[in-house]
Amino acid sequence: MKKSTEASATACWDCLYRRDFENTFLGICTWFEVHGKGSNKDIPPSLVEKGCKYWKKK
Numbered sequence: 886m887k888k889s890t891e892a893s894a895t896a897c898w899d900c901l902y903r904r905d906f907e908n909t910f911l912g913i914c915t916w917f918e919v920h921g922k923g924s925n926k927d928i929p930p931s932l933v934e935k936g937c938k939y940w941k942k943k
């Protein structure tokens with residue numbers, strides 16, 4: 886049996902929309918800007934390991 890890695894499969898770390906800009910700890914989510922829904926946002930610690938429904942493979 887393969888060990889499940891589902892928990893981190895959609896973590897922000899592996900998401901296309903995550904960027905490292907200067908002075909950011911966990912990174913910035915660019916989803917909002919890319920989709921014209923607002924400005925880039927800091928990724929909160931509670932989300933960074935989980936990701937969100939907009940996760941996309943980079």
Ligand code: SF4
Nearest residue numbers: 897900903914936937
């Ligand atoms: S919050 Fe969602 S869209 Fe933004 S980097 Fe994380 S998984 Fe990607």
